[in-house]
Amino acid sequence: NAGVTQTPKFQVLKTGQSMTLQCAQDMNHEYMSWYRQDPGMGLRLIHYSVGAGITDQGEVPNGYNVSRSTTEDFPLRLLSAAPSQTSVYFCASSRYGDSSYNSPLHFGNGTRLTVT
Amino acid sequence: KNEVEQSPQNLTAQEGEFITINCSYSVGISALHWLQQHPGGGIVSLFMLSSGKKKHGRLIATINIQEKHSSLHITASHPRDSAVYICAVRSTGSQGNLIFGKGTKLSVKP
Numbered sequence: 564n565a566g567v568t569q570t571p572k573f574q575v576l577k578t579g580q581s582m583t584l585q586c587a588q589d590m591n592h593e594y595m596s597w598y599r600q601d602p603g604m605g606l607r608l609i610h611y612s613v614g615a616g617i618t619d620q621g622e623v624p625n626g627y628n629v630s631r632s633t634t635e636d637f638p639l640r641l642l643s644a645a646p647s648q649t650s651v652y653f654c655a656s657s658r659y660g661d662s663s664y665n666s667p668l669h670f671g672n673g674t675r676l677t678v679t
Numbered sequence: 680k681n682e683v684e685q686s687p688q689n690l691t692a693q694e695g696e697f698i699t700i701n702c703s704y705s706v707g708i709s710a711l712h713w714l715q716q717h718p719g720g721g722i723v724s725l726f727m728l729s730s731g732k733k734k735h736g737r738l739i740a741t742i743n744i745q746e747k748h749s750s751l752h753i754t755a756s757h758p759r760d761s762a763v764y765i766c767a768v769r770s771t772g773s774q775g776n777l778i779f780g781k782g783t784k785l786s787v788k789p
Contacts, residue, residue, distance in 0.1 A: 596776070598779075603781065604781060605683070605765070605767075605778075605779035605780055605781045606765070606767075606779040607779075608775075608777075608781075611776060612772070613774060619774070621776065637721070650769055651720065653722065655722075667712070667724035667727055668712065668714075668724055668728075668767075668777065670721065670722040670723070670724075671721065672721050672750065673720045673721070673722075675720075
């Protein structure tokens with residue numbers, strides 16, 4: 564199993580450009596999420612989804628959009644990149660439901676994004 | 680005040696030492712996770728706990744629900760244990776979302 568596949572690994576954008584970070588999982592997980600990791604701070608939730616067609620905002624959603632048209636894919640879109648969005652981004656997935664407390668979170672390998 | 684606090688922030692140990700990393704939280708939880716992030720950046724799940732104690736190889740995780748505290752222990756530490764260890768809690772009613780601590784950076788010297 565590939566697990567959680569996240570692309571690209573590195574990206575440099577100019578202010579105002581748009582881009583999509585891709586995330587795909589092959590474990591049939593209902594729950595998928597996007598985080599950003601900044602120095603001195605814990606991982607912060609951007610958006611999450613508990614199933615196809617269902618998305619919701621996390622702690623820091625401004626400037627980002629998501630969609631979940633299939634169980635497997637959960638892309639993150641930056642509509643107009645800003646230097647404040649320079650960060651490392653992680654996608655993660657897990658099972659969801661009554662037994663979700665017993666479900667580990669599987670992470671992608673991360674995307675290092677720089678906005679100049 | 681952060682809902683999940685880890686201590687220490689940084690830890691340097693000699694190979695072979697017994698290591699303890701602490702995590703305190705202030706919310707009601709359904710589960711607590713310990714994660715490991717290696718210098719290359721990848722994050723892997725080490726443990727999930729809702730009560731008691733779990734052991735995997737040289738790693739031991741404990742949780743005290745009443746005191747809202749968890750510890751991660753590493754016995755006979757090795758340089759390959761050098762990583763950032765992250766505590767995260769799944770709060771009750773959070774739709775499965777995790778709240779993360781800032782991490783503890785561990786460096787084990789040979």
